[in-house]
Amino acid sequence: MDPVVLFFLLGVIARLAKSDLRVPEPLYEALSIYLLLAIGIKGGVELAQQPLGAVLPQALAAIALSAAIPFVLFPILMRIGRLPRVDSASIAAHYGSVSVVTFAVGVSFLAKQHVATEPHMPLLLALMEAPGIVAGILLARMGGAQRVAWGALAHEAVFGKSVLLLLGGIVIGAIVGPQDITPIEPLFMGLFKGVLALFLLEMGLVAGARLADLRRAGVFLVAFGIVTPVALGVLGALVGQLVGLSLGGTALLATLAASASYIAAPTAMRIAVPEANPALSIGVALGVTFPFNITLGIPLYLQYARWMAG
């Protein structure tokens, strides 16, 4: 079993047991900056040694996938879940966007299974952050009179910390290359797994706190939080196969499709669609889908990739 998953469970248990354990906010912030940069740099260094020809169609497919997901989920949330339009759109946006930590756990799982992945997967991760959010805002505002401050949102989409650090890391890694990266390699690559474990301890504390929201959210949303990643994983794996990703790349794209954002999407939706209840979207994304993905989901998505490749 992957130790990072056990750190997550420890966090959940600590929270449910009402332990006084708290990860200080500045440490959380520092760890998330580290993870975003490390993922970007690693991808950038490897990307520098690769021809870029195949990347463009895959990048476009990733963007289209992320933008399409909210349009698939929105009618389900509204008609079957009977949720208000704004909540349906907000939840759909969380699933259209992606979770960096789920991606990181996926990378670490694949490395443990000795499955190689394309070096530009972190680039796809960065590109898949915003389109789902934009789609969700469009769904929330369709037919409505309220205006959206698109300028501020565009700024957030490009210069928000997650995309900025991921893309910044990729560019730094690509410029520096494998030789000159060695002085910072022990920090950004050697310590990655340990920092990820620490981060997941904090994620466990946060996710454990969201479990109370789920009691209010009801059975539909809990079921939605499990069925949705299982189904979106199939969609992601299909797209991965279509654009010619390797076994590992397909598994990671399935993981990205199945993951739900909890950094970029909650912040953006709070500003763009303030009427939506954040307890619902964050509760299902962080309380159900995130734990599902890092424990059972990721091995399942690798299996999807194997079925499709075989």
Place this chain on the structure above:
Amino acid sequence: MQTHARKLLVIIAEAALEKDLVRAARAFGARGYTLSEVRGGGARGEREAAWEADRSIEMKVICSESVAERVAQHVLATYAPNFAVTVFVTDVGVFRPQKF
């Protein structure tokens, strides 16, 4: 030392509103503000500052009564319906009236 009467306007809100609140305070004539990160709970649940969407801020503005009133009215009308927001005002005495 002589003091001059001013209002201390305190706004406790979700951190997502920080930029908007600063812009509003400036636009309505406040000359300065102080921000701090805080934790707490209320009608919209506990806000523990554990991660991005869970952060809260406290903004203090020392200003004239009319500025305090306009900022408070704007914040309550614009944000209170959908966000965790607390606004209150108290009397304070300042030493340098031209600063506020």
